[in-house]
Amino acid sequence: MPELPEVEVVRRGLDRWITGRTVATVDVLHPRAVRRHDGGALAFEADLTGCTITAVERRGKYLWLVLDGGESGALVAHLGMSGQLLVVEAQRNDDPHLRVRIGWAPGRTPQRELRFVDQRTFGGLFLEPLVVEPALGRTVPASVAHIAPDPFEPGFDRLAVAKNIRRKRTGLKRALLDQTVVSGIGNIYADEALWRARQHFARRTESLTSPQIAEVLDHATEVMSAALTQGGTSFDALYVDVNGSSGYFSRSLNAYGQEGEPCPRCGRFIVREAFMNRSSFRCPSCQRRPRVPHG
DNA sequence: AAGAACTCCTGGATGC
DNA sequence: TGCATCCAGGAGTTCT
Known part of the structure; x- marks a missing residue:
């Protein structure tokens, strides 16, 4: 978490x-x-x-x-x-x-x-x-040393990372969660970034252009930056700062944990699906399943 | 050798 | 009420 x-x-x-x-x-x-x-x-x-x-x-x-x-x-x-x-x-x-x-x-x-x-x-x-x-x-x-730079590090090259992801020929969310490709993104911010980018988690990376993938990375960076200003995301007392206080970003989530809630963009109900042994949340309208799925 | 499967762990929620 | 089962999931290790 x-x-x-x-x-x-x-x-x-x-x-x-x-x-x-x-x-x-x-x-x-x-x-x-x-x-x-x-x-x-x-x-x-x-x-x-x-x-x-x-x-x-x-x-x-x-x-x-x-x-x-x-x-x-x-x-x-x-x-x-x-x-x-x-x-x-x-x-x-x-x-x-x-x-x-x-x-x-x-x-x-x-x-x-x-x-x-x-x-x-x-x-x-x-x-x-x-x-x-x-x-x-x-x-x-x-x-x-084997962990890739995160998007806030000076050494982070968004286009180089995007090209790397494209070469991986895998599912988009799988690539976002791979800490040896780009670090810091977990299940919550991956789902939020994909929602913002209107992408399906199983979209094949080689079917996107490098600039398109770089845009997804930008969305991930922006949503994590916004969460940071709110003190992070807390669902319960499990995540707290060093003084024991919770963050407030959970109220700003658009997709993660929002099963059955209307998509803030189009009103369709957010669905939950199992992917990579964990839950993925997406809007079935804004984030359509690709014709060539999986990865 | 890349990628999938497996493993670690606890407690709150759910089901009967 | 109580017991069993499920579920959350990051990342290292093992297997294919």
Whole structure:
């Protein structure tokens, strides 16, 4: 559920609250939360303790805290389906699905701490070295190197990505969700972008021109930008910013989750269909099924 | 080797 | 009321 706008809201909150702080204590309450860390929970606790957060960066849905200017690598975070990074007063009661607690060296009062809370445990935290991407000149964690730039990165070339998608010869939504092609787009914003572009999710990419695909990418960028100004999309308490507040973009959705509601453009009822083991929402009039389907 | 299938997980909603 | 089943889905891994 957290896609690019939601992760960016969290990144901004973390940047404001924890940049410059030094880790004093690390407490892993559920080993699965650090399953991607080399060496497991004990190594995670030992490796992170003593590090200072010098920056908070993001690519797509991946977020990372630069440690000691990069000298100690980065603490990578992926929120998965239900992950939350919360900055809360240390004395507050533990959250029901608290997985990792990170305490700071004493500083401002009240004393706060960083908590990773994750109901469905698809998300996780892990430390990794940073690597330089030759093509872009950007420094990213090793496991983020295979993730393509998101539309808000300086290295994002919309026409080059469009040409790449066209060459993939696959279904349009499948391409939008492929994080190695363009990152940050998940099920919600893919459906919203397709609705805005009046395209069907199964439309073959090779049947579109590169400028047409670039337009779909522009719609995705615009809808994510609009969501960001609303604090992201929240359907329940599962997605929140670092202070626990929900975003408001769910009220602006035109297609996603709108089964049985009238299309805001034409009034036909939005339908839900299974695609790629997940729900896809579309207007049956504005987004007609292509004659050569699937992909 | 690209792409489909499978897997991880919990709790709220739904069905009988 | 209570128990069983379904469903949400990102991304790494395995299979074809």
